Amino acid sequence: xxxxxxxxxxxxxxxxxxxxxxxxxxxxxxxxxxxxxxxxxxxxxxxxxxxxxxxxxxxxxxxxxxxxxxxxxxxxxxxxxxxxxxxxxxxxxxxxxxxxxxxxxxxxx
Amino acid sequence: xxxxxxxxxxxxxxxxxxxxxxxxxxxxxxxxxxxxxxxxxxxxxxxxxxxxxxxxxxxxxxxxxxxxxxxxxxxxxxxxxxxxxxxxxxxxxxxxxxxxxxxxxxxxxxxxxxxxxxxxxxxxxxxxxxxxxxxxxxxxxxxxxxxxxxxxxxxxxxxxxxxxxxxxxxxxxxxxxxxxxxxxxxxxxxxxxxxxxxxxxxxxxxxxxxxxxxxxxxxxxxxxxxxxxxxxxxxxxxxxxxxxxxxxxxxxxxxxxxxxxxxxxxxxxxxxxxxxxxxxxxxxxxxxxxxxxxxxxxxxxxxxxxxxxxxxxxxxxxxxxxxxxxxxxxxxxxxxxxxxxxxxxxxxxxxxxxxxxxxxxxxxxxxxxxxxxxxxxxxxxxxxxxxxxxxxxxxxxxxxxxxxxxxxxxxxxxxxxxxxxxxxxxxxxxxxxxxxxxxxxxxxxxxxxxxxxxxxxxxxxxxxxxxxxxxxxxxxxxxxxxxxxxxxxxxxxxxxxxxxxxxxxxxxxxxxxxxxxxxxxxxxxx
Numbered sequence: 001x002x003x004x005x006x007x008x009x010x011x012x013x014x015x016x017x018x019x020x021x022x023x024x025x026x027x028x029x030x031x032x033x034x035x036x037x038x039x040x041x042x043x044x045x046x047x048x049x050x051x052x053x054x055x056x057x058x059x060x061x062x063x064x065x066x067x068x069x070x071x072x073x074x075x076x077x078x079x080x081x082x083x084x085x086x087x088x089x090x091x092x093x094x095x096x097x098x099x100x101x102x103x104x105x106x107x108x109x
Numbered sequence: 110x111x112x113x114x115x116x117x118x119x120x121x122x123x124x125x126x127x128x129x130x131x132x133x134x135x136x137x138x139x140x141x142x143x144x145x146x147x148x149x150x151x152x153x154x155x156x157x158x159x160x161x162x163x164x165x166x167x168x169x170x171x172x173x174x175x176x177x178x179x180x181x182x183x184x185x186x187x188x189x190x191x192x193x194x195x196x197x198x199x200x201x202x203x204x205x206x207x208x209x210x211x212x213x214x215x216x217x218x219x220x221x222x223x224x225x226x227x228x229x230x231x232x233x234x235x236x237x238x239x240x241x242x243x244x245x246x247x248x249x250x251x252x253x254x255x256x257x258x259x260x261x262x263x264x265x266x267x268x269x270x271x272x273x274x275x276x277x278x279x280x281x282x283x284x285x286x287x288x289x290x291x292x293x294x295x296x297x298x299x300x301x302x303x304x305x306x307x308x309x310x311x312x313x314x315x316x317x318x319x320x321x322x323x324x325x326x327x328x329x330x331x332x333x334x335x336x337x338x339x340x341x342x343x344x345x346x347x348x349x350x351x352x353x354x355x356x357x358x359x360x361x362x363x364x365x366x367x368x369x370x371x372x373x374x375x376x377x378x379x380x381x382x383x384x385x386x387x388x389x390x391x392x393x394x395x396x397x398x399x400x401x402x403x404x405x406x407x408x409x410x411x412x413x414x415x416x417x418x419x420x421x422x423x424x425x426x427x428x429x430x431x432x433x434x435x436x437x438x439x440x441x442x443x444x445x446x447x448x449x450x451x452x453x454x455x456x457x458x459x460x461x462x463x464x465x466x467x468x469x470x471x472x473x474x475x476x477x478x479x480x481x482x483x484x485x486x487x488x489x490x491x492x493x494x495x496x497x498x499x500x501x502x503x504x505x506x507x508x509x510x511x512x513x514x515x516x517x518x519x520x521x522x523x524x525x526x527x528x529x530x531x532x533x534x535x536x537x538x539x540x541x542x543x544x545x546x547x548x549x550x551x552x553x554x555x556x557x558x559x560x561x562x563x564x565x566x567x568x569x570x571x572x573x574x575x576x577x578x579x580x581x582x583x584x585x586x587x588x589x590x591x592x593x594x595x596x597x598x599x600x601x602x603x604x605x606x607x608x609x610x611x612x613x614x615x616x617x618x619x620x621x622x623x624x625x626x627x628x629x630x631x632x633x634x635x
Contacts, residue, residue, distance in 0.1 A: 007492075015446065015491045016453075016472045017484045024485065031442070031489040031549065037435045038505050041512065048507030051337055052514060052566030052591075053324050056369060074210040078457035087455050094466035102469075 003029065008106050009099045016096075021105055115347040120296060121178045124170060131170065131181030135163035135225050138183040142227065142294045148250045150288035152188045153196050154228040159183070162225045169223065178353050180223030185289045185298040188229035189236050190341070191330040192216050195226075199332055200244025201234045203478030204458045213330020214362050215299060215341045222357045227295050230285030234480050235449075236301055236334050238548050239309055239555035241284020242540065243482050249284040251277045251314055251537050252292040253581050257614035262580035277537040277581060280313035280555070282306040283342060287314040290344045291613060297354050300342035303334050304437055304552070305532075305559025307342025308586060311571040312532040315582030315613060317605075319343040319351045320559075322592045323566035324369045326355075327362035335444040336367070338437075338563040348572065348602040352378050355594060369592075376595050381603040385419035389600075390525035394430035397557050401535040403577055408531050411574065411585055414607055415529070425525060427516040432509055433561040434553055439493050439506035445483075446490025452478060482548045514565040521590050527600045531558055532586040536577040558586065568594050570601050573610040582610070 008025060012018055019025050072085055081088040099106060123129045142154055166181035175181070186192060189199045191209035198204045212220065220226065233243040242248035253259050254276035263275065279288050283300025287310035290298050300307035302320040311318020319342060326341045333339055343354045356375025362368045391412055396405060416422045454460030454474035461473035479487070493502040520528070533555065543551065562569040568591070571584040587604070589597030 007495075010495075011488055011491050012472075014495075015487050016468065017475050017479065017487050018472070019488065020476075020481070020484070024481070024488070027481075027485045027547070027549065028488055028492060031438070031485070032492065034553070035435060035439050035493065035502055035506075037432065038439065038502065038509060041429070041432055041505075041509050043505060043508035043512065046508040046511055048504050049511035049514060050507065051367070053367065053369065056324070059366060062363065071210065075456070077210065078207055079455065080460040089455055089467050090464045090470045092467045094468065096466075096468045096472060 005099070005106055012104060012106065013096055019105055024105070115345070115349040116178055116182065116296060116353055117349060120182065124181050125175065127170070131163040131166035131225065132160065134181060135159055135183055135227070138227055138294050141292070145252070145292050145294060148252055148288050148292060149247055150230055150249050150285040150292065150294070151185070151228045152198060152200065152231050152246050152285070155195050155226055158194070159225050159227050162220070166223050166225065176221075176223035177357070179219065179357055181225060182223075182297070183225045183227045183295045184219060185227050185230050185286060185295040186216055187232055187283050187286050187298070187300050189232060189301055189332045190216055190299060191332070192226065192229065195229065197229065197332070198245070199235045200232050200246055201478065201480070201483070202245050202459055203452050203475075205245070207458050211330065214327040214364060215358050216330065218358050219299075230283070230289050230298060232285055233282040233482070233548075235332070235483050236282040236303065236306055237445075237482050237486060237552075238281045239305070239552045240278045240543050241281035241310065242278060242544060243480065243548055245480070248540060249279045249288050250540075251279045251581075252288055252615060253277065253315060253537070253613060255615055256580065257616050258576055258580040258611070260580075260616065262578065274541060275539050277539050278313065278543050280310035280533065280537060282310075283344065284310045286344050287311055287316055287318065290314070290316045290346060292615065296346070297350055298344045300344050301331055301334070301339060302342040302563065303339050304441065304556040304563055307344060308532050308559050308569060308571040309555060311344055312573070312584035313537040313582060315573040315584070315610065317345045317348055317351050317573065317601075318571040318584075319355065319598075320562060320569045321355065321359065321594060322568045323563075324367055325359045325373070325568075325592065325594070327365040327368050329362055329364040333448045335441050336448070337440070337444065338566075340563075348570070348598055348605050349378055351570070352376065352598050355598075378595070378599050378602050381599050383419070384415060384603065387415070387420040387600065388524050388526045389415045389420055389422045390425040390520055390528045391422065392425050392427045392430065392520070392528055392530060394427050395530040395558055397534065399534045399554065400531060404531045404533070404535065404583055407575055407583055408529070408585060411529060411604070414604070423525065425520045425523070425528070427513075427520060427561070429509065429513045429516050430561060433513050433564050434557050436506045436509040436513065437556065437560045437564060438553065439502050440510065442486045442490035443493050443503050444490070445486045446494060449479070449483065449487050454478075485549065510564055513561055517561075517565045517567060517588075526590075527597060528588040530586045530588065532571045532584045533558065536579055536581040536583055562588050567591055568597050570597060572601050572605050572608075574608050576611060
């Protein structure tokens, strides 16, 4: 089954990563095809496994004690855009342009 | 002295007795790194800080107070571990110029033991790949490409052909670390192992590659790929050294809640002489399609070695083996899709100039920062996690994972102590041949023998076994019970002693810088 442009567009939105070219789309097609083999396995009555340590360990919470911090300066050093102690981001709440309006390989498909 | 004697009886002893100083050792390694630059094993060489660490180590030796076996020992770290003050790139444009503000726990532990950090090694971008060919700094060359052993077996080329073109890959994704250890530029290196990324290059480069049990060594500071499978890997020249490294790294870390809370006691490996109480399992499904007849024969020979020495050798079955690569493919891409979401240019790493909106800035940043392989996995992962696909792919894969893990439980419960399998399907391919297939295809082929151990969280180790017809290293893999590293390594050590894997004869390096190499050799093997 070929993937619809809608699904591909949806994925580009979710992942915020682009397919770039037909090879990119083909890569996904092949990946899905490869994954189909899973359907051959009988998993009736089998519980999904989240972690290999499920028997040994319950995710624990530690005491809410402050043990480290005060490293604002170090953390800000790696950011490109900052003002005082803030990371600066472009305006939010603006959705990614629709397929027709943005520059994407998918437009031509 | 033999190659297998390692740190404890060779370099560390030499340091303790003053036959060589930490600064001399460090300088020799740095010089060797320079003369083997064509291997492209290192992304960053931390010359100044390494020399400073070596000087501090020297002071400790002078006072007669070394911190232990690792004091003054030059080591290298894969470039996906955070190292304070040193660039950490993951071989990606996304993190070029990123200077870590902290040390990964494993890096800190090595430094606390006095190890000298020479630099960061090359890898596939974000550790995705099985060749160490897909990083932004270019591919890593296998040192064995320049060995006498390989050149002797090569078909003589016509004078007009570029002699350089038939070099072979290191395997991956920890290829830089494996090449660094194999070419003597360091005594041990850290890699990471999610699907075989430490054991695969170890096999191709003729070094020991240990994947510890999931939960034994802290992942804090290791830039994550698949949180439920990633482990730091250890690459050394002999099994004893792997035990030494393990001793300094294992144990609960409050900063990584997936490390088990049990106490860990470092151990020395006994010299096993009697294997009659040992039960070795040979999983028949590991005779996988594509396995070279050469490696099949070697594996069989190894099984006989154990049998003739009195061990019980039994054929066992891990019926879901052939689905583990598909299962891995789904779970890996799903976790990757989640883990890569942190790279948006806001707090660290590459940031695009696009300013219209947060979303378009993120999209542009990721467009510019990630290569095809990374983007491909993110998109696949997102596909498998879509509401309409979640049960069919992701949850299904989690169920298959349980079946795979249970296969191992059943086999170990039946009395088998350790499993013996091949590590790779063949010896190292020439680069020009390797790149003819895409990354996903290659990974699916090459991870087949290694990644079930990651699925089940079990410890596994590659032990260099013999040279192939082409004069290249071939290794075999031992898989052990959860948290039974001592037993696993004891068996591996016994096997290592029996096979006497040959020392690499690096002609090229010898020609370029014979003095350094000779000294290096004498420090290791005198």
